Amino acid sequence: MMQALKSPRLGGLSALSCVLIILPFTLSNSFQLDVAIQVGIAAIVVVGLNLLVGFAGQISLGHAGFMGMGAYMSAILSGTYGWSPLLALIFAAICVGGLAFLIGGPILRLKGHYLSMATLGLGIIIAIVINTESWLTGGPDGLVVEPLSLFGWALSPFDEYHLLGISLSGTQVWYILIASLLVFAVWLALNIIDSPTGRALRAVHGSEIAAQVVGVNTAHYKVKVFVISAVFASVMGSLSAHYTGFITPNIAGFHHSIELITMVVLGGMASTYGVILGAVILVLLPQVLADLQEFEMLAFGLILMVTMIFMPKGLLPTLLNLLNKPKQKTTSEEAA
Amino acid sequence: MSTPIIQVEGLSKVFGGVHAIENLSFSIQQGHIHSVIGPNGAGKTTLFNLITGIYTPTHGDIKLKGESIVGLDPSQLAPRGMCRTFQNLQICMNMTALENVMIGQHLQFKSSLLATLFRLPCVVQADQQAREKAAELMDFVGCAKYLNTEASAMPYGALKRLEIARALAAKPDILLLDEPAAGLNGAETAELDTLIQKVAQSGVTVVLVEHDMKLVMNISDYLLVLDYGKKLAEGTPEEIRHNPDVIAAYLGG
Amino acid sequence: MLAELLQYLFTGVTLGATYALVALGFTLIYNASHVINFAQGEFLMIGGMSTFFLLEAGLPLPIAILLSVLLAGALGIALQKFAIAPAKNADVVTLIIITIGASIFLRGLAQLVWDKEIHAVPAFSGDTPLVIGGATLLPQNLWVLGISVIVVLALVYFFTRTLTGKAILATSMNADAAKLVGIKTQFILMLAFALSAILGAVAGVVVAPITFTAYDIGIMLGLKGFVAAAIGGLGNGVGAIVGGLILGVTETLAAGYISSDYKDAVPFVIILLILFFLPNGLFGSRSTERV
Numbered sequence: 109m110m111q112a113l114k115s116p117r118l119g120g121l122s123a124l125s126c127v128l129i130i131l132p133f134t135l136s137n138s139f140q141l142d143v144a145i146q147v148g149i150a151a152i153v154v155v156g157l158n159l160l161v162g163f164a165g166q167i168s169l170g171h172a173g174f175m176g177m178g179a180y181m182s183a184i185l186s187g188t189y190g191w192s193p194l195l196a197l198i199f200a201a202i203c204v205g206g207l208a209f210l211i212g213g214p215i216l217r218l219k220g221h222y223l224s225m226a227t228l229g230l231g232i233i234i235a236i237v238i239n240t241e242s243w244l245t246g247g248p249d250g251l252v253v254e255p256l257s258l259f260g261w262a263l264s265p266f267d268e269y270h271l272l273g274i275s276l277s278g279t280q281v282w283y284i285l286i287a288s289l290l291v292f293a294v295w296l297a298l299n300i301i302d303s304p305t306g307r308a309l310r311a312v313h314g315s316e317i318a319a320q321v322v323g324v325n326t327a328h329y330k331v332k333v334f335v336i337s338a339v340f341a342s343v344m345g346s347l348s349a350h351y352t353g354f355i356t357p358n359i360a361g362f363h364h365s366i367e368l369i370t371m372v373v374l375g376g377m378a379s380t381y382g383v384i385l386g387a388v389i390l391v392l393l394p395q396v397l398a399d400l401q402e403f404e405m406l407a408f409g410l411i412l413m414v415t416m417i418f419m420p421k422g423l424l425p426t427l428l429n430l431l432n433k434p435k436q437k438t439t440s441e442e443a444a
Numbered sequence: 445m446s447t448p449i450i451q452v453e454g455l456s457k458v459f460g461g462v463h464a465i466e467n468l469s470f471s472i473q474q475g476h477i478h479s480v481i482g483p484n485g486a487g488k489t490t491l492f493n494l495i496t497g498i499y500t501p502t503h504g505d506i507k508l509k510g511e512s513i514v515g516l517d518p519s520q521l522a523p524r525g526m527c528r529t530f531q532n533l534q535i536c537m538n539m540t541a542l543e544n545v546m547i548g549q550h551l552q553f554k555s556s557l558l559a560t561l562f563r564l565p566c567v568v569q570a571d572q573q574a575r576e577k578a579a580e581l582m583d584f585v586g587c588a589k590y591l592n593t594e595a596s597a598m599p600y601g602a603l604k605r606l607e608i609a610r611a612l613a614a615k616p617d618i619l620l621l622d623e624p625a626a627g628l629n630g631a632e633t634a635e636l637d638t639l640i641q642k643v644a645q646s647g648v649t650v651v652l653v654e655h656d657m658k659l660v661m662n663i664s665d666y667l668l669v670l671d672y673g674k675k676l677a678e679g680t681p682e683e684i685r686h687n688p689d690v691i692a693a694y695l696g697g
Numbered sequence: 698m699l700a701e702l703l704q705y706l707f708t709g710v711t712l713g714a715t716y717a718l719v720a721l722g723f724t725l726i727y728n729a730s731h732v733i734n735f736a737q738g739e740f741l742m743i744g745g746m747s748t749f750f751l752l753e754a755g756l757p758l759p760i761a762i763l764l765s766v767l768l769a770g771a772l773g774i775a776l777q778k779f780a781i782a783p784a785k786n787a788d789v790v791t792l793i794i795i796t797i798g799a800s801i802f803l804r805g806l807a808q809l810v811w812d813k814e815i816h817a818v819p820a821f822s823g824d825t826p827l828v829i830g831g832a833t834l835l836p837q838n839l840w841v842l843g844i845s846v847i848v849v850l851a852l853v854y855f856f857t858r859t860l861t862g863k864a865i866l867a868t869s870m871n872a873d874a875a876k877l878v879g880i881k882t883q884f885i886l887m888l889a890f891a892l893s894a895i896l897g898a899v900a901g902v903v904v905a906p907i908t909f910t911a912y913d914i915g916i917m918l919g920l921k922g923f924v925a926a927a928i929g930g931l932g933n934g935v936g937a938i939v940g941g942l943i944l945g946v947t948e949t950l951a952a953g954y955i956s957s958d959y960k961d962a963v964p965f966v967i968i969l970l971i972l973f974f975l976p977n978g979l980f981g982s983r984s985t986e987r988v
Contacts, residue, residue: 167790214973220789221733225927226972228920229965236962299563303571304546304553306560307539311547314536314595318607321496322614323522323551332557362916366797373794378538402809409802413780416795420787 117298120381124294128287138279142265143395145279148286149348151387152293154371155380156340159297161369162377163306164333165313166216167224170231171341171368176360177204178342179349180238180245183253186350188244193256197346201339208338212331228362235360248357256350265351282351289347290384293340297380300336309333310378341368374415376422385424447510449474449618449649450495455504457490457673464490465673468504472618472651472666477644479652479660482670483693488653489531491670492622495651496528497521508618523551525617529607529624531653537596541587541606544595545578548613578613585609585639601632608639618649625656637663661685669693700831705953706946707829711838711907713945714845718900719922720929720937721852722893728869728932729889732781732792736800738919739807740769740897745910746807748902749816758821766898772803773894777887800915807912818905841903848899849938856934865889869932917961924964928971930978939979943967 135141153175160166181200185191191199215226238245245251255264263269263285265278276284300306308329311319316326349355358364367390375386393411397404419426448471457465465487472478480488493499495506497518506513508524516524527548536544553574559567582588585605590598598606604624611619621640625633637659644650644663654660660667661681669676669690677687684690719737726734744765751761780799784792821840826833856862868875868885876882901910901918908914925944929936944964952960971979 161790167793169793215969218972218976221727221931222927222972222976222978224733224789224793225923226969229924229969232920232965233962233969236959240956240958296561299561299567303560303563303567304550304555304574305557307543307547308550310539310543311536314538314544315534317498317518318530318534318536318610319547319550320518321522321528322548322610323519324547325519362920369790370794370797373790377788377790403805405801405805406809407805409798409800409805412798413795413802416787416791416798417780417784420784420791 117302121291121295121298124381124384125291128291131287132280132283138277141279141283143391145282145286145351147388147391148283148290149344149351150368150371150391151384152286152290153341153344154368154375154383154387155290155293155297156337156344157368158372158377158380158383159300159309160333160337161372162379162383163301163313164309164330166330166334167220167227167369168334168337168365169224169228169362169369170234170365171227171337172362172364173231173234173360174204174208174338174341175345175348175364175368176234176238176357177207178345179253179355179359180251180345181342182346183251183349183355184244186254187252192258193254193346193350194258197343200346201342204342205335205339208335209331212334213327216327216330216334228365231360231365232362235357235362238360239357245357250354250356253349253353253355255353256347263350265353286347286351294380294384301380305329305332313378370412374412374422376424376426379422379424382422382424386422389423446474448472449509450651451505451507451510452495453505453507455491455494455506456502457487457494457499458502463673465494465501468670468673468675470668470675470678472649474617474649475644475647476665477640477650477652477663479654479664479667480670481654481657481660481667482676485672486670487673488670489622490673492528492620492651492653496526496620522614522616525615526620527611527614527616527618528620529604529611529622531622531626533600533603533607535595535603535606537594539595541582541590541593541595541598541602542575542578544606545581545609545613546574548581548610549574549577551614578609581609581613582606584612584642586635601628604628605636605639608643612643612648616648618651619643620651620653622653623655624652625654625659633659701953703830704832705949707832707834707838709946709949710942711841711904711945712949713942714841715900715904715918715941716921716925716944717938717941718845718848718896719918720925720941721849721934722896722900723922723926724932724934724937725865725889725893725896727926729865729886730777730781732796733923733931734776734890734893735793735796735919735923736776736803736915737893737897737922738915738917739800739803740773740894740915741901741904741918742807742910742912742915743769743772743803744898744901745818745905745914746811746816746912747898748905749818749910750811752818758819762902765902766895769894769898769901770891773890773892774887776894777890781890782883782886800919804912804915811912813912815909815911816905817909818902820906821903835907837903837906841907844899844903848896852934861888921964924968927968927978930980933978933980936978936980 131144132141135144157171160168178200181203182193182196185196185199186193211230218226239248255262257263263278263281265282267278269276269278269281308319308324311324312326312329319326345359371386371390372383374389376382393408397407400407450472453469455465455468456463480491482488494501497516501514508526513521553570555567579591582591585608587602587605587609590602625636628636633656640650641663664681666680667684668678669684671693676693677684677690719741722737723734726732747765747768748761751764752758776799780795784795820837822836824835826835856866864880865885865888868880868882872882921944925940926937928940928943947967948960948963951963
């Protein structure tokens with residue numbers, strides 16, 4: 109009985125860590141490592157977004173806006189105004205969290221399509237502001253970003269570093285940073301989900317009225333998770349800007365928002381590992397489809413449609429279901 | 445007699461010109477099993493929705509333990525000791541049965557966001573206690589065997605009891621049950637009968653909306669009969685059984 | 698001064714009429730199936746692009762338009778039959794992703810079959826502007842307005858006077874009940890998608906001479922149509938028309954008097970403000986939750 113009351117957490121985390129440790133040894137060049145880092149950045153954003161969309165059931169079609177704000181604030185504060193990148197990142201996260209808090213109240217009263225409309229609008233407005241205020245943001249031409257630095261120690265993908273007697277390229281150090289952050293982010297997400305806060309969030313999705321009658325202030329929790337997921341996006345926007353060294357308004361655009369929500373839905377809503385799989389697929393797919401050249405868009409749209417039609421619950425939950433089915437049969441046979 | 449736990453005065457609710465509840469006054473005594481009966485469309489569920497803050501009354505006042513609760517939303521009523529179940533199940537199908545009950549304990553948790561994020565030992569400990577308490581409650585309502593079952597995989601009758609467990613987890617002083625026996629078979633109804641009495645014995649005031657006359661007459665201390673949103677009669681089961689108006693409404697139509 | 702305002706109003710109403718047609722397309726599909734079709738804008742693109750290339754191929758304008766509108770209608774039916782119908786029990790978000798997938802697919806198809814260039818469809822009846830109160834009005838603006846009015850009247854007739862129109866309304870109110878009285882709901886859904894695609898294509902063709910057309914114009918037009926539909930309250934036909942006109946006029950006024958750079962942001966600022974105060978749009982019903 110006691111055993112049945114414990115929830116398994118460490119298994120998934122250690123499996124993820126193993127994959128992340130082994131992965132770089134299977135990659136043959138720094139280009140592949142770079143793709144892995146891009147996947148990691150996207151994965152962390154959607155682990156946060158999934159708290160909002162998958163667990164609390166609130167749609168956001170504008171999350172790239174938050175990521176873009178984080179990226180541009182970091183870039184501008186550290187570049188134009190000479191702030192330390194870490195300070196800029198934290199300041200950006202606070203501002204983005206503050207914006208999400210202010211706007212979350214009225215927006216999250218909305219339901220269904222009205223909520224998607226409002227979040228979509230918010231994201232597009234942020235993108236248009238970034239595009240238009242070119243005196244500050246460089247406009248559509250983009251902006252060069254300083255490398256990430258900590259106490260005068262700059263981390264550029266193009267430099268060599270020596271850590272504990274091992275020589276590492278900048279890209280490798282970035283990989284280590286992002287991989288550790290991913291494990292950390294998943295740990296945070298699992299902690300939230302498996303807590304009174306997480307249960308309140310899932311109850312908002314399951315039955316908002318039932319949550320209310322047992323005293324859950326659902327409006328408060330919706331705003332809370334909106335802020336948390338926005339901060340995830342902002343921090344990763346900042347890091348992504350420092351990593352790539354160059355940003356354009358596309359990072360905040362509607363397409364990017366759609367990409368992010370697609371990772372969540374395709375990978376499997378309310379499945380933390382599922383959405384990571386979603387990030388892997390959505391970052392890799394364009395790389396693979398690039399060979400198809402003019403067929404790329406066509407194929408991408410088709411894959412998206414077909415997957416969602418035949419696996420509406422998302423990839424990972426569907427796969428796990430398939431794996432579990434024969435097992436369930438044997439247990440029921442044993443019981444009989 | 446002590447102050448009634450619920451006091452309703454001149455309550456009306458109008459939906460687009462239709463009086464769903466009209467000038468209704470009554471009170472509910474602490475510790476009673478108080479049933480609200482009446483034909484379909486009599487306004488029973490509307491009355492529940494008014495008392496539990498889901499609807500706002502057009503006129504009138506509702507007092508909980510002597511304090512007016514008009515205008516408060518459901519999440520503000522739970523801390524004041526009121527909880528309810530629903531006629532159409534409101535179970536979180538995206539969670540396990542146990543987690544559904546743990547939702548009911550929401551108000552008993554006070555942990556900071558930081559403690560939650562980093563899963564500090566205090567959170568782990570509180571969580572473990574919550575699980576054990578929730579498991580006890582599931583046992584109490586007779587759902588022990590569904591402990592780690594996904595709610596979506598449970599049979600209808602068990603979900604009805606799970607809702608009661610969730611409501612009890614909120615430690616209410618007054619529990620409103622909206623047609624708990626609807627859709628249950630005879631054996632399940634009998635179990636429910638026992639369960640409601642157990643709940644009442646533990647000191648919780650139970651308000652019941654029910655169609656199953658046998659159940660209502662068996663276990664109620666007091667009844668309120670509604671017809672077209674108005675009070676038709678109230679009294680003990682014995683009084684109601686012999687009330688000519690009630691007989692006319694139910695039999696004469 | 699007045700001439701300038703008049704000029705903005707002409708442009709705004711023309712633009713608004715286009716948005717209204719797109720919004721009506723959203724409304725139709727939303728009513729019939731509670732799906733927000735993010736591929737709605739692609740039908741405008743198909744209308745414009747197809748007309749341009751059929752004209753290039755030497756067909757006369759009316760035939761090119763007719764064929765383009767029919768093409769869009771067929772694609773609308775295909776969208777419903779192959780993408781929406783198989784996923785009928787999916788979540789709102791899942792359906793959104795499916796229609797977004799469809800829009801990417803259609804865009805991909807367009808750039809493959811046609812090209813990635815920007816094209817101008819010639820105006821239907823010349824470019825000689827009319828001067829009214831100091832403001833110029835192109836004949837094409839009149840075409841847009843005239844055709845929009847005709848389309849709206851035709852829709853009103855269809856929904857109030859024909860059995861099929863009433864069957865669509867019945868299905869939107871209660872699909873199960875509609876099925877019970879013998880309405881073929883699957884056929885009705887296909888019809889709704891076809892009609893909505895035709896509306897989009899018509900809008901796409903008539904504005905193409907003014908706004909130009911390209912494989913990717915559908916995204917912004919579609920989103921603005923969605924905004925227009927939401928302004929009025931999703932599912933409300935009159936609301937969609939009013940929403941479209943409000944959007945067109947404010948957008949043009951803002952572009953003229955405030956900043957043309959922020960023209961595209963205007964619809965989204967408006968919808969956010971409206972939803973802050975009226976969570977169900979201007980004409981949306983206050984629904985009470987049933988428990």
